[in-house]
Amino acid sequence: MSAFELPRHTRSALRALVYMLEGVIRGLVNLPVVALGLAVGFVLSPAWDGSMRAASRLAWRCGGGERARANRFLHAHLPPLPRGTQVSRGTFWSVMTLLLIQLPLTLVALLAAAVPAGLTVALALLGAGGVAGSDARFVGPWALGVWSGLLLLALALPAAIVTLAALEGLGLGLRAVARRLLATREPVDGPVRELLAERLGDHSLTIAYWLPERGRFVDDHGRPVELPEPESGRTWTAVDHEGARVAAIVHDAELDASPELVTAAASAAVLAIDNERLKAELRARVEDLRVSRVRIVEAADEARRNIERDLHDGAQQQLVSLALDLRILYAQLGDADQRATVGRLADKLAEALGELRELARGIHPAVLSERGLGAAVEALVDRSPLDVRASVELDGARLPAAVEAAAYFVIAEGLTNVVRYAETRHADIVVCRNAGELEVVVADDGRGGATLDAGTGLRGLIDRLVVLDGRLELDSPLGAGTRLRARIPVDQGSLVAEAAGR
Amino acid sequence: MGSPQAVPQRRSPAPWWWLVTACALLLVAIGVALLIWLELSSKTRTTSYAVIGDLGAIRLDVGAADVLVSGGASTVQVQRVDRFAFGHGTHEDRSVRGGTLAIRSRCPPQVVRPCRVGYRIAVPDNVPLQIRTTSGDVRLDGLRASVQVSTSSGAIRASDFCGFMLRAVSDSGDVAVAADCSSEDLELRSRSGDVLATVPSGRYHVDAESDAGSRAVHGIASDDDAPYQVQALSTTGDVEVDGT
Numbered sequence: 140m141s142a143f144e145l146p147r148h149t150r151s152a153l154r155a156l157v158y159m160l161e162g163v164i165r166g167l168v169n170l171p172v173v174a175l176g177l178a179v180g181f182v183l184s185p186a187w188d189g190s191m192r193a194a195s196r197l198a199w200r201c202g203g204g205e206r207a208r209a210n211r212f213l214h215a216h217l218p219p220l221p222r223g224t225q226v227s228r229g230t231f232w233s234v235m236t237l238l239l240i241q242l243p244l245t246l247v248a249l250l251a252a253a254v255p256a257g258l259t260v261a262l263a264l265l266g267a268g269g270v271a272g273s274d275a276r277f278v279g280p281w282a283l284g285v286w287s288g289l290l291l292l293a294l295a296l297p298a299a300i301v302t303l304a305a306l307e308g309l310g311l312g313l314r315a316v317a318r319r320l321l322a323t324r325e326p327v328d329g330p331v332r333e334l335l336a337e338r339l340g341d342h343s344l345t346i347a348y349w350l351p352e353r354g355r356f357v358d359d360h361g362r363p364v365e366l367p368e369p370e371s372g373r374t375w376t377a378v379d380h381e382g383a384r385v386a387a388i389v390h391d392a393e394l395d396a397s398p399e400l401v402t403a404a405a406s407a408a409v410l411a412i413d414n415e416r417l418k419a420e421l422r423a424r425v426e427d428l429r430v431s432r433v434r435i436v437e438a439a440d441e442a443r444r445n446i447e448r449d450l451h452d453g454a455q456q457q458l459v460s461l462a463l464d465l466r467i468l469y470a471q472l473g474d475a476d477q478r479a480t481v482g483r484l485a486d487k488l489a490e491a492l493g494e495l496r497e498l499a500r501g502i503h504p505a506v507l508s509e510r511g512l513g514a515a516v517e518a519l520v521d522r523s524p525l526d527v528r529a530s531v532e533l534d535g536a537r538l539p540a541a542v543e544a545a546a547y548f549v550i551a552e553g554l555t556n557v558v559r560y561a562e563t564r565h566a567d568i569v570v571c572r573n574a575g576e577l578e579v580v581v582a583d584d585g586r587g588g589a590t591l592d593a594g595t596g597l598r599g600l601i602d603r604l605v606v607l608d609g610r611l612e613l614d615s616p617l618g619a620g621t622r623l624r625a626r627i628p629v630d631q632g633s634l635v636a637e638a639a640g641r
Numbered sequence: 642m643g644s645p646q647a648v649p650q651r652r653s654p655a656p657w658w659w660l661v662t663a664c665a666l667l668l669v670a671i672g673v674a675l676l677i678w679l680e681l682s683s684k685t686r687t688t689s690y691a692v693i694g695d696l697g698a699i700r701l702d703v704g705a706a707d708v709l710v711s712g713g714a715s716t717v718q719v720q721r722v723d724r725f726a727f728g729h730g731t732h733e734d735r736s737v738r739g740g741t742l743a744i745r746s747r748c749p750p751q752v753v754r755p756c757r758v759g760y761r762i763a764v765p766d767n768v769p770l771q772i773r774t775t776s777g778d779v780r781l782d783g784l785r786a787s788v789q790v791s792t793s794s795g796a797i798r799a800s801d802f803c804g805f806m807l808r809a810v811s812d813s814g815d816v817a818v819a820a821d822c823s824s825e826d827l828e829l830r831s832r833s834g835d836v837l838a839t840v841p842s843g844r845y846h847v848d849a850e851s852d853a854g855s856r857a858v859h860g861i862a863s864d865d866d867a868p869y870q871v872q873a874l875s876t877t878g879d880v881e882v883d884g885t
Binding site: 142143144148265275277279280294296301303 | 661678
């Protein structure tokens with residue numbers, strides 16, 4: 140059965156049938172719109188200049204719809220109609236001709252298809268009636284019975300095949316008419332992918348551009364793509380230009396066009412494809428830049444973490460042990476003057492130690508890298524002089540370091556701003572994942588009126604977030620509190636995930 | 642960018658198109674064979690018989706057959722012309738019981754080409770007739786008797802009628818009656834066909850109505866107390882009553 144390619148022929152027959160049935164309805168609309176519209180436009184044209192133009196534009200749009208239909212159902216591979224202003228008189232009237240003959244032509248075609256279809260139905264019904272014994276008529280010399288019924292049913296099969304072939308053949312005929320009347324000689328510029336998709340009748344068609352320096356294929360956005368495996372239902376056709384690989388056209392393996400046609404369409408478009416390839420190469424570079432920027436931020440964070448660790452393990456430890464030594468010395472001394480001096484020294488040392496701790500936390504809090512965002516927020520809340528309600532809903536999962544750091548600094552800066560400007564004692568912190576993004580909100584009920592341009596603190600946050608494709612929003616109406624909200628994409632496909640993957 | 646004019650290389654026709662050709666040829670061959678058989682087996686058979694003796698009534702129920710009844714004969718003469726193929730001729734039952742001649746005939750149900758029957762019947766005067774057909778036309782010529790005719794889609798046509806009563810009812814056929822003399826009761830009805838009655842001029846009790854068609858009465862005087870009645874009714878056809 141596979142040699143007959145029955146499913147393919149059935150599909151094109153059904154497509155032709157749908158095209159014809161829809162064509163009747165379309166024709167009932169198109170015929171009056173075009174004929175009446177143009178006539179009315181012509182009659183009114185002495186009174187109103189634009190009338191003929193408006194009627195032509197409406198009719199031209201109907202023509203565009205017919206082109207799309209011919210491509211969809213008949214695989215006519217017609218290029219888009221040019222815009223109304225660039226149309227020659229001949230092209231315009233050939234499209235109008237199609238719209239005007241559409242209804243009678245479609246009706247004649249349907250009538251022609253009805254002959255074998257009617258025969259099929261009649262044979263099947265008679266046969267079924269004979270087999271079921273519910274029909275006692277004579278068919279020619281024979282009385283209907285089980286055997287003659289079976290024979291008629293068997294004859295319904297070739298009739299059905301002829302019906303399919305008739306529908307397919309009528310579809311081919313209508314396609315020839317559509318191609319003859321809707322094909323335009325005017326040059327059409329448009330995205331090369333759409334053009335090839337139309338020509339080859341495969342709307343899922345994509346183009347993978349070859350970047351020789353990187354040795355890989357990328358899509359329009361410069362993102363790497365894999366070519367389809369054999370047996371995956373999709374296949375690809377190479378596009379070469381002057382001996383060098385330019386791109387690959389990835390299309391449906393069951394494309395209703397021969398490989399030669401794909402190659403021909405591709406070679407006709409090779410210059411445009413090469414042009415697109417250069418754009419894709421540029422976009423690939425931009426993409427690389429974006430990713431490398433994330434990595435730079437990550438590297439900077441890493442360096443700050445190292446400084447913090449060095450301070451913690453080095454200077455801070457030495458100062459702590461020095462403070463202990465002073466405490467022991469203080470206990471051993473008997474002279475009151477000396478004790479007072481040592482006591483002063485110990486106080487200054489404690490002050491220096493506190494400042495050093497604060498400095499280290501500002502550089503990069505150890506608790507963030509060790510225990511994650513939840514613990515770091517708790518530490519921030521504990522240290523804050525405010526009454527803070529914090530809600531961190533991350534299910535204990537860790538996020539990429541750059542995202543955690545950005546979220547942490549948003550909260551820290553937000554709380555600092557509340558303390559400095561808001562004139563309130565209450566603040567709320569919410570951290571949650573929402574629609575593929577990490578959402579961080581710091582809100583207060585203070586005096587409001589803050590702006591993003593106010594200080595360098597928020598500016599720096601915005602820079603940090605932009606690197607991660609994130610956004611910062613500030614909602615601060617006067618007298619109604621301030622709401623600082625940051626959102627960072629973290630899901631599959633986000634820049635952060637991509638940077639982590641490379 | 643030029644449009645790709647590359648034509649897919651010409652291959653020999655795919656097996657599918659061989660299959661389609663074979664199927665089409667098979668169907669055409671069967672059709673032609675059936676046609677030839679039909680022509681070869683087509684027959685026209687004429688059967689004539691006379692019914693001797695006095696008859697009180699004649700009843701015809703002949704399905705799709707056309708009927709022509711002419712009056713003025715001395716005995717009942719029946720001629721049946723039967724055109725059929727494949728050897729499946731008409732079934733006819735005829736009986737005389739209680740002075741009534743009853744003829745019932747049907748073509749066997751046939752898909753390809755049903756048989757076609759025509760009756761020509763000559764009847765004596767004053768023998769009441771009852772005729773029923775489905776699609777057959779009924780023609781009455783020079784009858785002098787009471788007649789009832791009903792058809793589904795056949796037309797009813799009567800000329801030179803001079804009987805006591807004529808009731809002609811058709812579903813979708815036309816009814817046209819020309820009466821030679823004034824009948825006591827002319828009842829002509831059709832649902833979708835036209836109804837035309839031509840009667841000698843005079844006074845009649847006229848009931849001519851059409852729901853959707855036109856209605857015309859010419860050349861006769863309408864009088865509810867008149868001894869003769871003409872009823873011509875149609876639902877969607879035109880109705881006309883003319884006096885001569």
